[in-house]
Amino acid sequence: MTVVATAAALSLPIYISKSPKLNFRKSAKGGFRVFAVFGEEGAIERKSGWETLFDVEDPRTKVPQCKGKFLDVNQALEVARYDIQYCDWRARQDVLTIMLLHEKVVEVLNPLARDYKSIGTMKKELAGLQDELAEAHRQVHISEARVATALDKLAYMEELVHDRLLQDRNTAELDTPSTSPGTSTQSHDSINRRSPKKSLNVSGPTQPYHPRLKNFWYPVAFSSDLKDDTMVPFDCFEEPWVLFRGKDGNPGCIRNTCAHRACPLHLGSVNNGRVQCPYHGWEYSTDGKCEKMPSTRLQNVKIKSLPCFEKEGMIWVWPGNDPPAANLPSLQPPPGFQIHAELVIEIPVEHGLLLDNLLDLAHAPFTHTSTFAKGWSVPSLVKFLTPASGLQGYWDPYPIDMEFGPPCMVLSTIGISKPGKLEGQSTRECSTHLHQLHVCLPSTRQKTRLLYRMSLDFAPVLKNIPFMHYLWRHFAEQVLNEDLRLVIGQQERMLNGANIWNMPVSYDKLGVRYRVWRNAVEEGAKQLPFSKSN
Ligand code: FES
Ligand SMILES: [Fe+2]
Known part of the structure; x- marks a missing residue:
């Protein structure tokens, strides 16, 4: 032998x-x-x-x-x-x-x-x-x-x-003579304290929204959903608002509560660029001024309005008390992509919890076993690789690029090599791609208004297929439902005192950075971490 x-x-x-x-x-x-x-x-x-x-x-x-x-x-x-x-x-x-x-x-x-x-x-x-x-x-x-x-x-x-x-690099930059040493050091320290070594402070369903979080432009609706004679009601930072178009066709955003007897205005109608309350007919323009008051007369009645702007197919509002920033970010898909679906879905969880979920891909082979991750194997190591100043990067071993766009956006590009097969190639190596935009608008402390936009760089013919929109909605809801039962469970536990960021690990990098960014905003840091100018 x-x-x-x-x-x-x-x-x-x-x-x-x-x-x-x-x-x-x-x-x-x-x-x-x-x-x-x-x-x-x-x-x-x-x-x-x-x-x-x-x-x-x-x-x-x-x-x-x-x-x-x-x-x-x-x-x-x-x-x-x-x-x-x-x-x-x-x-x-x-x-x-x-x-x-x-x-x-x-x-x-x-x-x-x-x-x-x-x-x-x-x-x-x-x-x-x-x-x-x-x-x-x-x-x-x-x-x-x-x-x-x-x-x-x-x-x-x-x-x-x-x-x-x-952090060392930030310190070096913060220590330059052009910045104020006192405030810079303070803000840097506060970021250090929040570094992801230990559990993170999580603002969210248990605490009121910090007013500083409101000082950003927030996308609240797709332009295509706001016709000349329609209204789009929505909640933002626990207040009810309604969008409609004025006489000039530009959108306006006013409080969705009549000054007279607090009737919801979106139950009324839009006449000549004014919202008419369905109760006694008071009419409001896009700046919130009551311009018509049938059967009675009162001077200078006004309801609150928000700065409102339309850009690249979306309507944005500024809910904060600070003066609005001059520039709005661009959320367009990259060149070569065509938009195939724009959906709005109300989600019963706080927007930060939804963002945490969307910025995480490591959960896919465990959670999305009936949809896009069906049949995926569990890799021995999942990493999110990010360049030097990183709220954007790519997932290893998946061909997915991802970015957190402040204050509440997630942009991702997914390389598709074969149907149902994602592992083993980088996004650039794939010939076809799907681009996704998720906007998670903070509606209330337990509700998010999700704006979802899906674009493809292939199969333009799908746009011409009738009822395709319903199919995309069905797919999106299926995926979301797989996440939702888990995130709702996290929210319930948070309300009972648990910390959902108790033990971050390496593949939680992007979610942790979102939390570090949000904490810095709420603490009033002079220079926000991971901003592109860093
Ligand atoms: S409640 Fe709106 S007009 Fe009376
Ligand atoms: Fe998910």
Whole structure:
């Protein structure tokens, strides 16, 4: 029987072409030195390859003792380095054990030894060796798990180092003479305190919205949904508003509550660019002025209105008290894409929780098993890779680029290679793509108005298929429903005191950055983290 045949019979994952005799002894450093002995004549031949393979120092005595201690980045990196060294050493020990067992098997089956042993004895010896081999295989699996854990730790270290570099860079910029040292340091410190090492402060369903969060332009409706004679009611930061078009065709946004007896105005109608209340007929223009008051007369009646603007197919409002910013961001799909669907869906969760969910892709193979992630395998490591100043980046191993657009937008481009197959290619390597925009408007503390826009850079013919819109809505709702039951559950737990950001890990990077950004806004940081000007 050859060595190879013996190994195969015992399911050994090794192949040795010659029949070596191995001689092992402890090295001076505490590792193992291995010498291979070739040839029937017993001449000892040192094989430097084997020797170097096992001549590795046992690192266990040098591992830093840090259990339960809080480590800075350098100390943590040192621990990760020892982890890897230990995995390496351990894996070599496993191989060595299997090789020793293999050698024993060879000895048992040696034709010379066989002459002096009964079949019964040989069977017994082989059975004993099989048990030892099974144990060795178990050890190999444990080593595999250790390597996976060490890789996870390294990925986390990578995050920390990256965040540290980013913070150092911000500090350098904040310390320049052009900024105010006092406020800059304060804002930087506040960001440091919020770094994703530990649980994050989560504003959301349990606390009122911070007024500073209102000082942004918010998209609230698609232009195509606002005809000349229609109204679009919506809630924004816990207040009811209604959109309609004035005499000039420009959109206006006024409070959806009549000044007279608080009747909801959207139940009325639009006449000549004015909203008419359905109760007693008072009429309001786009700046909230009551311009008509049938059967009675009162001067200077006005309801609240918001700055309102239309750009690139969307209607935006400014709900904050600060003067509106001069520029609105562009949410257009990239060149070459055509918009195929624009949907508005009311979601019964706080907008931050929905954003956390949309900025996370690692949940897909567990949550979206009936829709887009059906049949996906679970990768050994999921990462969100982001350039230096990152609210945008791409997912590894998925061909998906993603960006958080302040204050409440998620933009993503998904590369499609084959239907239902996403892994293994970058977005650029895919020939066809789907672009998504999710706007998560804060309606109330437990309600989000989701504006969803879907664009494709292929199959323009789909736009001409009747009722396609209903199909897109059906798909979008199916995917959302898979998330919703989980996010509603998170919200319930938050209301009972749980923190949904108790233990962020490396693939939570983008969600954590959203929280860091939002906390900085609420704390009034002079310079917001991750902004493109950084
Ligand atoms: S409540 Fe609107 S006019 Fe009376
Ligand atoms: Fe999801």
